[in-house]
Amino acid sequence: MDFHITLLPGDGVGPEIIDAATTVLTAVEKKFGHNFHMQSRDIGGVAIDTTGVPLPKETLDACKQSDAVLLGAVGGPKWDGLKAHLRPERGLLSLRSGLGLFANLRPIALHEELISSSPLRQDIAKRGVNIMIVRELTGGIYFGERGYRDGAFGQEAYDTEVYSINEVERIAKIAFEIAMGRNKKVTSVDKANVLETSRLWRATVERVAKGYPEVELENMLVDNCAMQLIKEPSRFDVILTNNMFGDILSDEASMLTGSIGLLPSSSLGAGNMGLYEPIHGSAPDIAGNDEANPIATVLASAMMLSTSLKLVNEAFAVECAVHKVLAKGLRTKDIAGGKKHVSCSRMAEEIALAVLNR
Ligand code: NAD
Numbered sequence: 001m002d003f004h005i006t007l008l009p010g011d012g013v014g015p016e017i018i019d020a021a022t023t024v025l026t027a028v029e030k031k032f033g034h035n036f037h038m039q040s041r042d043i044g045g046v047a048i049d050t051t052g053v054p055l056p057k058e059t060l061d062a063c064k065q066s067d068a069v070l071l072g073a074v075g076g077p078k079w080d081g082l083k084a085h086l087r088p089e090r091g092l093l094s095l096r097s098g099l100g101l102f103a104n105l106r107p108i109a110l111h112e113e114l115i116s117s118s119p120l121r122q123d124i125a126k127r128g129v130n131i132m133i134v135r136e137l138t139g140g141i142y143f144g145e146r147g148y149r150d151g152a153f154g155q156e157a158y159d160t161e162v163y164s165i166n167e168v169e170r171i172a173k174i175a176f177e178i179a180m181g182r183n184k185k186v187t188s189v190d191k192a193n194v195l196e197t198s199r200l201w202r203a204t205v206e207r208v209a210k211g212y213p214e215v216e217l218e219n220m221l222v223d224n225c226a227m228q229l230i231k232e233p234s235r236f237d238v239i240l241t242n243n244m245f246g247d248i249l250s251d252e253a254s255m256l257t258g259s260i261g262l263l264p265s266s267s268l269g270a271g272n273m274g275l276y277e278p279i280h281g282s283a284p285d286i287a288g289n290d291e292a293n294p295i296a297t298v299l300a301s302a303m304m305l306s307t308s309l310k311l312v313n314e315a316f317a318v319e320c321a322v323h324k325v326l327a328k329g330l331r332t333k334d335i336a337g338g339k340k341h342v343s344c345s346r347m348a349e350e351i352a353l354a355v356l357n358r
Contacts (some may be wrong), residue, residue: 003034124231161195176212
């Protein structure tokens with residue numbers, strides 16, 4: 001079959017990890033007889049340098065016309081001094097809202113082969129970590145009214161958190177649907193003891209839960225959730241939360257797996273179209289060294305295959321190939337624990353080979 005994929009390499013390690021993912025996608029094309037029409041566009045700092053804005057209209061238009069979008073990462077010290085609306089990260093926020101992507105899915109799984117790389121106590125790690133974090137993506141404090149004003153103590157800054165019932169309902173439904181295909185448990189994380197938006201969040205999620213009687217709903221305060229992720233991560237199945245809490249908790253949870261370079265994410269809206277990316281940033285400290293771990297981006301492309309392109313067997317083949325190379329002992333620097341390691345491009349070639357030899 002033919003599919004149109006827009007690639008957005010972005011900044012820092014972005015081009016290296018997108019190259020790695022395309023190596024694996026090319027193997028999938030060959031193995032399964034598909035045609036992936038992949039075209040690259042600029043976003044983030046590289047787009048600022050060439051066009052003056054972090055999300056050129058041409059990039060957004062190309063994404064809208066694709067079946068799916070695969071992104072590397074944006075940002076870096078070169079652009080840190082720019083005003084907020086011109087920073088590379090604004091390109092990503094505009095892309096998500098421009099494509100109407102309101103749900104961010106972040107699977108956090110500890111690979112059996114990497115249990116010893118997890119900073120968790122080994123008895124806790126051995127009980128397993130397999131969590132799907134469902135984060136609301138286009139509302140809350142990242143998008144609310146903000147600014148500076150004169151206050152009682154001089155100039156002050158403010159950001160505002162706003163959530164509508166409709167925004168909470170649509171993300172809650174996604175979490176419950178996902179839980180139905182997993183272990184049927186949703187932990188909804190809020191700060192309902194303090195925040196009004198959290199009280200609306202909790203009441204709305206409890207109403208949505210009534211439509212899913214098979215799914216157990218647990219409400220948890222965000223501070224407790226931050227603790228439980230370290231103390232007893234195996235208690236979680238699906239975590240449902242707002243934009244800012246999801247941003248922070250998913251980075252915390254990512255560390256349970258040994259490296260941020262292992263974890264993919266997808267951002268979805270009402271249709272099939274989705275944006276797929278690693279959860280890490282542009283890693284400027286290692287950019288250009290061919291040492292980034294490409295597995296997060298490769299697994300993001302597997303999510304793209306199964307979710308937007310509906311190629312479930314192909315996605316499974318990529319996931320199995322990742323397990324196979326890890327079981328063989330291949331490690332990039334971040335998960336090698338100071339021992340022998342392979343480059344980003346070599347890891348991608350090995351995964352591609354494992355797809356072809358399946
Ligand atoms: P980061 O995720 O880029 O890096 C944090 C640490 O993890 C670094 O030590 C880095 O070397 C390491 N790391 C990240 N990805 C790795 C990989 N694939 N393999 C091995 N090691 C990896 O976060 P940061 O340093 O806080 O941010 C750097 C830039 O990225 C900033 O400009 C930030 O705004 C941007 N950022 C972008 C995104 C995105 O594009 N989605 C997300 C987060 C941060």
